Amino acid sequence: MARQRIGQRRPGQQPAPYRGPGWQRRPTLGVDVGGVLVTLAGRDEDTSFFGGQPLLTPAVAGVFEALTALTAAPFAGRVHLVSKAGPKVAANTRAWLAHHEFFDRTGIPAGNLHVVRERRDKAPVCQRLGITHFVDDRLDVLAHLETVEHRYLFLGGTDDRPPDGSVPDWATVADTWTALATLLRESIPVPATGRP
Template identity: 45%
Template sequence: MKIGIDIGGVLVQQEDRLHDDQPTGPEPVGPPAGAETEDTALLADFRRTPPVPGAFEAVSALVAEMFGEHVYLVSKCGERVERRTRLWLEHHDFYARTGVRAGHLHFCRTRQGKAPIAAALGLTHFVDDRLEVLSYLETVPNRYLFRPRDHEVRRHRSHLAAVRRVESWPELMALIGDANQTGVRIS
């Protein structure tokens, strides 16, 4: 078993959700649907952007108890956000705190670009906050839609049957843990 984890919105808290009581977030104002934008919304002082609650503890458990060395980070972003994301991971001592190998960090420039990475790595599980991204990951049998925004789910709702929707790291960990204990594939 191998798991891929998105970064923005899954590990790194999105700026627009820092003070938002609604788990699905507001409708975005900006480019039209389908326009490529930066996904990882970091604060201006990006190192101060907090992790998603429970993310580090959960990823550490994924490494220690379920997937071992087969935990990968896969993120879509531009060069500027890639540099900031690398610095954010270092600043938060992510690798030492979770056990994820630094060499297991992969970036691509388009949302569709995650699919060939997932296929090449042989991922069996993937966690992303975008249903659109998960729709491209046809080689990954277990796909988890993490704290999605309602507008994005509405836009790509035809793909909902292929994913399991979760709203928190504890919920995701319980779902993966239950499946691992029973030996049932959770797709």
């Protein structure tokens, strides 16, 4: 009888879940900016602001309260913002976050902002950071995040809705930050120690 090599699949066998570096890490949350933290003013950019007054672009309802609670527990400071943006939008994003005192209000470290140039570039960032949960308003972004076990399609910051039946099984849909926070908490099993 031939021996099967470790990591080699038998014909018809499903692939094993991702077990790369850090797969046993504690729950870590990744969050997009445009359409998730910031209400989209249009769909020309992934993160679009109100014309010449980007600082007046409103936050998505409930985002500050939800992220403050999630950053305290169950993610215990392991929350990262991962945004696709060019230089101008990245500067507007940083200015918006500073103007709204985002990091002070939520407890998320300012160093946990990661800006990439292409949507697909979020995947290696998530893998490097050991992100286990990710929230985005775009299915095409979530599709790239194969190492992220829990992927959430957030619809509360945009008027765009996916056609009925078009959301894959691997994505969980949420319309509000209150509902999303509940889904995120429910996805994390509490070990016998009482801490996630």
